[in-house]
Amino acid sequence: MASKEGTLVLLSGGQDSTTALFWAKKRFSRVEAVSFDYGQRHRVELKHAAKTAALARAGHTVMPVREFEAIKYSALIKGAKRGKKxxxxxxxxxxxxxxxxxxxxxxxxxxxxxxxxxxLVIGVSQVDYSGYPDCRRGFLSAMEKALSLGLDYRIKIHAPLINKTKKETVLLAKKLGVLHYLKHTHTCYEGKTPGCGKCAACVLRAKGFEDAGVEDPLFERR
Amino acid sequence: MASKEGTLVLLSGGQDSTTALFWAKKRFSRVEAVSFDYGQRHRVELKHAAKTAALARAGHTVMPVREFEAIKYSALIKGAKRGKKxxxxxxxxxxxxxxxxxxxxxxxxxxxxxxxxxxLVIGVSQVDYSGYPDCRRGFLSAMEKALSLGLDYRIKIHAPLINKTKKETVLLAKKLGVLHYLKHTHTCYEGKTPGCGKCAACVLRAKGFEDAGVEDPLFERR
Known part of the structure; x- marks a missing residue:
């Protein structure tokens, strides 16, 4: 039974957060979504996020996050240095x-x-992740505490995919009956649609669907 | 003796963070400052921050923080609702x-x-504060942990004023020999220079100087 509480889903427009959004729809009676315009090289994901939120009938807000543009660090930020050194x-x-x-x-x-x-619902996983430290359970627990104390307001962070492999995330979407919505997601680090098939993100996604024995709707004829 | 480690001071351009900056100057050999352009109604404080950082010979960066403009909450944010309800x-x-x-x-x-x-150095106090939950020691400890885990990188938050009254903060500035730098700070919630003398922030500042038996350089003849 759905909780009467409201929830806010962090929706990037990718496969995982889209699955997390539909997970939240089953669990909470009031679902809103927030996306971040943070100077990402692939702004197409914001379009996907808006489309997905509309399909899920969830209110959707895009928050501007300009801090990373000032930092210019990471291959995912426009204009940032990309060298290993x-x-x-x-x-x-x-x-x-x-x-x-x-x-x-x-x-x-x-x-x-x-x-x-x-x-709050966030679609991170500490299993099939790229080594990002801010995708781990220990961090989420510490952050939940910091947010609750700093706002003097109870904040609960839900991470339904935290221990799931990509395969298991695909199977969750299947179980929720929302596989077809994954058509409107963006995964490729190179910004290609439906995907370059070669970057780490594309490879991980493809393996997830293959292991689950499910066809990726991203590649269905459009 | 100064630590050889570097430090980054959160510099608002107000009395407390300015005092914290000079505290850091005595304690760390490499000091940088960061200010936030967050849609505050009184942008004059950013000017003061730049001036103070230059006087302290600390590198200074202004980071854009646009999130609060999307939220439009609080009397300190431009265009936000201000009613109690x-x-x-x-x-x-x-x-x-x-x-x-x-x-x-x-x-x-x-x-x-x-x-x-x-x-990181932040000039918050949990004594003479306005009830803001994100100015308390418990929050800072939790945040330090969340940041260190989320970045997989040791972060230490220093809050030299955390248990100081305004009077004690004034006395610290006096002891550090930097009272005169407090001329270039902004305090007034109404955005007045040197101050309206009536808002909660002005009253708190005035009382601090009075209790310390020190003249506020803000009101010296310019």
Missing amino acids: DRVNKKLPATFVPGRNILFLAAAASYAYTKKIHN | DRVNKKLPATFVPGRNILFLAAAASYAYTKKIHN
Whole structure:
């Protein structure tokens, strides 16, 4: 049975957050979505997010996040340096945007506060992830505490995919009956639609669908 | 003796963060400052911050923070609703910007990461504060942990004024020999220079100087 509480889903326009949005739709009676315009190289994901939110009949807000443009770090930020020597932690991939989920959760919590929403949903996974430290359970727990104390307001962070492989995330979408919505998602690091098929993100997605034995709707004839 | 580590001071351009900046100058050999352009009604404080950073010979960056403009909540944000009925927590004053320090610390930590700085300095006090929950020690400890985990990078938050009254902050500036720098600060909620003398912020500042038995350089003949 759906909780009567409201929830705010962090919706990037990718496969995982889209699945998390539909998970939230089954679980909460009032669902809103927030996306972040943070200077990402692939703004097409914001279009996908808007489309998905509309299909899910969830209110949708795009929050401007300009901080990373001032930092210019990570291959995912427009105009940033991309060389390995420029990286602080060389074990992390060039796509790491330092503190991205920290800032997104902080912004989402402030927004949720003004909407009297106590629940945040984020589609991160600590299994099939790229080594990003802000996708781990320990971080989410610490952040939940910091947000609740800093706002003097109960914030609960839900991460329904936290322990799921890509395969299991595909199977969750199948179980929820929302696989077809994954057509309107963006995954490719190179900004290609439906995907370059070669970058780390495309490869991970393809493997997830293959392992689940499901066809990716992204590649259905349009 | 000064630590060889670098530090990043969150500099609002007000009395407290200016004092915290000069505290940091004595304590760390490399000091940078960051200010936030967050849609505040009184942008004059950014000018003061730049002036103060230059006087302290600290590198200074202004980060754009646009999230609060999307939220439009608090009397300190341009164009926001200001009525009591619009407030989520009516015990907090209309000037509360929900999650302001959460977002500022998150942005500062991301910036510090790219600069290989591990220390953040913030001039908050949990004594003479306006009831803002993001000015308390418990929040800062939780945030320090969340930032360190989310970045997989040690972040230490220093809050030299956390247990100081305004009087004690004035006395600290005196002890550091930097009282005269407080001339270039902004305090007034009404945006007046040197101050309206009536708003909560002006009254608190005046009382601090009075209790310390020190003349406020803000009101010296210019």
